[in-house]
Amino acid sequence: MDGTHEPRDTPGRTAPVHGGTEHGTTPYGPRDTERWDPEPDKRPGRTAFQRDRARVLHSAALRRLAGKTQVVAPGTRGRAWDASPRTRLTHSLECAQVGRELGAALGCDPDLVETACLSHDMGHPPFGHNGEQALDDFASDCGGFEGNAQSLRLLTRIEPKRFVRDPRGGELVSVGLNLTRAALDASTKYPWARGERPGDPDSPKFGVYEDDLPVFEWIRQDAPPGRTCFEAQVMDWSDDVAYSVHDFEDGLHAGHIDPARLLADPERAEVFQVAIGRYVPAGTDPQELADALDRLLAQEWWPHGYDGSALAQARLKDATSQLIGRFCQAAETATRREHGPGPLARYTAGLVVPPGARAECAVLKAVADRYVMQRAEQEAIRAGQRVVIAELAAALTARAPYGLEPQFRLLFDEAPDDRARKRVLVDQIAALTDASARSLHRTLTVARQTGT
Structure with a gap:
């Protein structure tokens, strides 16, 4: 959709919008x-x-x-x-x-x-x-x-x-x-x-x-400028919940996170330092995060002593379920308290997430950040990845349309100027998987080195 096609005023034929929300009415037109x-x-x-x-x-x-x-x-x-x-x-x-x-x-x-x-x-x-x-x-x-x-x-x-x-x-x-x-x-x-x-x-x-x-x-016709619709707010919180909980789970499975370390004050201070400014606003009192972490540690389902055994894995799976339910129920209850019953949609309401739930979610993100993403070997890995992207972009710039998939090759040939051609190269690189980016990088850099 590049502005060359004007949408028609009459919507296309569609079936009824929704068979009914749990409240029996539809808020969509x-x-x-x-x-x-x-x-x-x-x-x-x-x-x-x-x-x-x-x-x-x-x-x-x-x-x-x-x-x-x-x-x-x-x-x-x-x-x-x-x-x-x-x-x-x-x-x-x-x-x-x-x-x-x-x-x-x-x-x-x-x-x-x-x-x-x-x-x-x-x-x-x-x-x-x-x-x-x-x-x-x-x-x-x-x-x-x-x-x-x-x-x-x-x-x-x-x-x-x-x-x-x-x-x-x-x-x-x-x-x-x-x-x-x-x-x-x-x-x-x-x-x-x-x-x-x-x-x-x-x-x-x-x-x-x-x-x-x-x-x-x-x-965005008729949408309030800069405001996300209610469904996007639900998506955004669901994204936060899913990745905070599951990144923590993956870190435990991989052996990078030891729950016992979250009991030590120096370790806790490092986690809170990671969270402030990245996952919670700058200036947040670390005590708020300490209280949030303590609430989680006090739950009977918290995965203390995780050792990778079948029983420990089952307990961890229960913990992830408990955390997701905890965060979603907090948002649902607070939103209903603010807006009352009935279907909430589009721009009729805003999702309400209590500060305590946000703090607990932020602590989980910070734990994964501190113990998984900030591992010593990770910076070397990230540096190598940046080299792959930079060299791949340079090679495509020098050799395009060679190296482009047919879809992007045609777009490159039809692009009206250098700016548009560069955007096609960006689109091509963004579409790659980790493995295909490395493979194309090898192909193009070897081709440049050999002059083929």
């Missing part, structure tokens, strides 16, 4: 279920949001997340039996399960929230946030790189599903998965362009590139 390009349903009887969910589930972009590391990479040093840490795909599936149930409990359409949760990491490049930073450096002169903005670009332009005729030139133009307005809005965690975050223009977080503004403005 025709504007929410409108698609950029109206299209009939191949299977009448499905809801518009069921179609959205199916399109994301069947997308190649979602499958590629199986090859992108979450926190603990397979094969890294740790316990020998830890052979299956989470990937971006398994994280997205777990986030979707959390979000679907929490959203349904609050009256959202569960398929809509699940679609947003499945989509939220689709734009992340190889090597996670490390790759994101390296790509942002490479793309500094064409609008930068941000995983959430890339997700929107992927959903609305890159993922091949629906093409329309450009009314000016007649050529076919991709509109990506052609999801509903509500689904795209629910997937938008940061509804602003770079440098336009309300109250914090220096924030590196943004949700749309300049050349994707036409579809972004269509998505």
Whole structure:
């Protein structure tokens, strides 16, 4: 969706929006279920949001997340039996399960929230946030790189599903998965362009590139500027819950986290130092985090003495379930207390997460950060990953369209200027898995060295 195609005013034919929330009514209307390009349903009887969910589930972009590391990479040093840490795909599936149930409990359409949760990491490049930073450096002169903005670009332009005729030139133009307005809005965690975050223009977080503004403005019709919709807030909290709990679990499985160390004051102080400014606002009193950690340590299900045995693994699995339920119930109860009964959706309410729950979640994130991401060998690994991205970007710049997949080769050939061609290179690199990035890097750097 590059601005060459104007959406029609009349929404496409869709089935009824929702078979009924738990409260028996639907808060969604025709504007929410409108698609950029109206299209009939191949299977009448499905809801518009069921179609959205199916399109994301069947997308190649979602499958590629199986090859992108979450926190603990397979094969890294740790316990020998830890052979299956989470990937971006398994994280997205777990986030979707959390979000679907929490959203349904609050009256959202569960398929809509699940679609947003499945989509939220689709734009992340190889090597996670490390790759994101390296790509942002490479793309500094064409609008930068941000995983959430890339997700929107992927959903609305890159993922091949629906093409329309450009009314000016007649050529076919991709509109990506052609999801509903509500689904795209629910997937938008940061509804602003770079440098336009309300109250914090220096924030590196943004949700749309300049050349994707036409579809972004269509998505955000009548939405309060800078405000995320209710479903996106549910997705965001579900993401926090899933990755804080499961990163902690993976760190225990891999042998990087020892729960006993969280009883020692020096270790606790280091964890709180990591949390403040990164996972909680700067200036937060460390005592708030100490209280949060103590509440968790006091639970009878907390995995004290984890040793990797079958019994310990079962206790840990129970702990992850207890934590997810604890965090979701806290948000559900506080939100209902604020807004009352009835379905909550779109811009009728805001998700309320109690400060205590946020502090507990932040402590878990900081524990994984301190003991998994800050391991001594990790910096060497990250440095190598940055070299792969930088050298791959340089090699593609020198040799493109050689090295590009057919989809991106055509886009490169049709790009009107250097800025647009560079964005195609960014799109290509972002689409790679960890393994395919290394493989293409080897291929292109050897080719450069040999002159072939």
